[in-house]
Amino acid sequence: MILLKQLEVQLEALNTASLRRRRRTADSACVPRVTVDGNPVLAFCSNDYLGLAAHPQIIAALQQGAQLYGAGSGASHLISGHSRAHALLEERLAEFMSPHLESARALYFCTGYMANLAILSGLAAVSSAKTVIFSESLNHASLIDGARLSRAQVQVYPHGDVLALKGMLEASTAATKIVVTDSVFSMDGNLAPLPALLALSEKHDAWLVVDDAHGFGALGEEGRGVLEHFNLRSPNLIYMGTLGKAAGVGGAFVAAHATVIDWLLQKSRPYIYTTAAPPALAHALLTSLDIIQGEEGRARRAHLHNLIAQLRADLHLTRWSLMPSMTAIQPVLVGDNATAMRAAASLYEQGLWVPAIRPPTVPDGTARLRITLSAAHSADDVACLLDALNTLESD
Numbered sequence: 223m224i225l226l227k228q229l230e231v232q233l234e235a236l237n238t239a240s241l242r243r244r245r246r247t248a249d250s251a252c253v254p255r256v257t258v259d260g261n262p263v264l265a266f267c268s269n270d271y272l273g274l275a276a277h278p279q280i281i282a283a284l285q286q287g288a289q290l291y292g293a294g295s296g297a298s299h300l301i302s303g304h305s306r307a308h309a310l311l312e313e314r315l316a317e318f319m320s321p322h323l324e325s326a327r328a329l330y331f332c333t334g335y336m337a338n339l340a341i342l343s344g345l346a347a348v349s350s351a352k353t354v355i356f357s358e359s360l361n362h363a364s365l366i367d368g369a370r371l372s373r374a375q376v377q378v379y380p381h382g383d384v385l386a387l388k389g390m391l392e393a394s395t396a397a398t399k400i401v402v403t404d405s406v407f408s409m410d411g412n413l414a415p416l417p418a419l420l421a422l423s424e425k426h427d428a429w430l431v432v433d434d435a436h437g438f439g440a441l442g443e444e445g446r447g448v449l450e451h452f453n454l455r456s457p458n459l460i461y462m463g464t465l466g467k468a469a470g471v472g473g474a475f476v477a478a479h480a481t482v483i484d485w486l487l488q489k490s491r492p493y494i495y496t497t498a499a500p501p502a503l504a505h506a507l508l509t510s511l512d513i514i515q516g517e518e519g520r521a522r523r524a525h526l527h528n529l530i531a532q533l534r535a536d537l538h539l540t541r542w543s544l545m546p547s548m549t550a551i552q553p554v555l556v557g558d559n560a561t562a563m564r565a566a567a568s569l570y571e572q573g574l575w576v577p578a579i580r581p582p583t584v585p586d587g588t589a590r591l592r593i594t595l596s597a598a599h600s601a602d603d604v605a606c607l608l609d610a611l612n613t614l615e616s617d
């Protein structure tokens with residue numbers, strides 16, 4: 223059949239370019255010493271930054287949630303799938319984020335991908351013809367797809383370039399302006415210049431949509447993420463935090479002024495036309511938030527930051543380079559796809575799981591080893607990775 227042949231030819235081309243993606247299958251919970259395809263490895267690849275994905279109290283809460291609310295929600299939120307657990311979680315999240323938002327309200331989503339589709343398509347639903355989305359060039363795929371779904375005009379500004387964005391906003395006559403950015407860039411680990419972006423957005427009466435997938439729980443004294451880190455508060459802010467990364471469970475939320483949330487509830491198709499996540503997840507997330515906000519969360523964030531400092535101090539690279547980052551994402555820039563793949567394969571043979579990230583996820587010629595650290599790692603775990611990397615690079 224000619225259609226299958228087309229696919230086979232394209233798959234073979236991906237192979238040749240070292241771009242064919244494959245999965246490994248984990249046989250245990252997401253922990254640093256994970257069992258993969260039957261073998262134990264030391265993993266530096268999850269986004270479980272606080273080490274909560276296998277936390278006994280959260281597992282117990284998930285079990286209790288299933289006892290209380292059952293396995294599935296049975297319907298979308300607007301039909302009959304919105305449970306007490308979802309409602310309580312949204313109240314907690316709104317309260318948690320309220321230092322940074324005026325009249326804060328929160329909306330829980332099945333995934334961050336869907337939350338981003340919902341924010342951008344929902345905001346543009348006021349009038350897609352009169353909306354312009356100003357999108358940072360390194361934004362996550364879900365924001366790019368959300369902008370496409372919105373059918374608004376999209377203007378991409380160069381990475382971190384506040385001046386370029388300023389020029390674009392000044393030139394724009396759009397009735398609705400939306401600036402959208404990752405807070406922590408997922409393949410680089412660096413932070414967006416949010417204070418400057420917010421000042422510009424306020425000046426030009428634009429929404430500032432902040433995707434804090436890698437900041438929520440991990441950044442800020444109390445774990446409220448990047449808005450706490452930079453001490454920002456504004457009615458222009460629309461905040462998206464994911465709950466499957468540092469929060470260790472799954473789903474995501476949008477927090478913003480109550481009017482924005484009510485609008486999304488009316489108009490966002492990715493919110494309306496999908497079955498609500500199992501309520502047990504929302505129930506488990508209440509425990510996750512208790513931990514994030516409490517003493518334990520504080521201690522876990524402090525330990526994580528010590529590990530980041532250890533890695534940055536003791537990694538000695540000459541051909542490759544450690545990218546500038548103060549977050550749990552610590553990528554080593556290698557460059558060439560095949561070299562990055564070989565490096566990842568060699569580490570894996572030594573029992574160390576560090577993923578190689580290639581185009582199109584990152585720009586051509588910037589393939590990298592993406593190390594992620596977690597509060598579940600020990601200083602010895604990090605020392606083990608450092609030994610292997612320092613040796614590998616000098617071979």
Ligand SMILES: *Cc1c(COP(=O)(O)O)cnc(C)c1O
Pocket residue numbers: 332333334335336338362364404408433435436464465466473474
């Ligand atoms: C992971 C991620 C998302 C998507 O969140 P999910 O809950 O995994 O769907 C969105 N934006 C960024 C920057 C991410 O890293």
